[in-house]
Amino acid sequence: MTQPPTSLRDHFLISMPHQHDDTFADTVVYLCDHSEYGAMGIVVNKPSGIRMCDLLEHLELKNHTGILSGRPIFNGGPVRDDRGFVLHRQEPGQEWLSSHPINDELSLTTSIDILEAIARGEGPDTFLVALGYAGWGPEQLEQELRDNLWLSCPANSDILFYLPLEDRLQAAAATLGINLNLLPVHAGHA
Secondary structure (H helix, E strand, O other), rough: OOOOOOOOOEEEEEEEEOOOOOOOOEEEEEEEEEEOOOOEEEOOEEEEEHHHHHHHHHHOOOOOOOHHHHOOOEEEEOOOEEEEEEEEEOOOOOOOOOOEOOOOEEEEEEEEEHHHHHHHHHHHOOOOEEEEEEEEEOHHHHHHOOOOOOEEEEEHHHHHHHHOOOHHHHHHHHOOOOOOOOOOOOOOOH
16 A cells, blocks of 8 residues: 555544544544555554453463453454454564564554464563454545544554553643643634
8 A cells, every 4th residue: 555645654643632422532543554545543542341361261262371361452443343453563583474564663463373372472572452443434534634633643652552541642642742631622723
């Protein structure tokens, strides 16, 4: 896919306070792809209520590492919410059956082999798992940006993987020098 001149791949989308769509209110979306054909991302601050141990048990994968037990599975978005997506650091020597590189460090993998490796303690050290994704058709995201539904900023691995979920939205906005609590809850256009 060709990237548009203003591709937001490897960026965060930060929902504006007046975003009243329940699916995207108070969300941070990591954009995995953005081209003339549309955009695809994963919501990275909304847990699904499912834990990693629950997912592994559902897939009948033996969890050989207890550290994964309480790790949340994210509501990645409303599209294909029955399918898993693993956003992870690409580590040397690790290759997965269905993996899409996002940048030099990060990939998005959809094949079960990565979950099998994670369950054995042989997968990537840095990852998050989501069910579903957020998707936009051609020019749809650009229109939503013009309508002031989103802010965008370059992604940050600390926010993406290490910050507590409840702090990710404000932290992403803070990289732009913005405090979302000070923004009006009604949309406006200058």
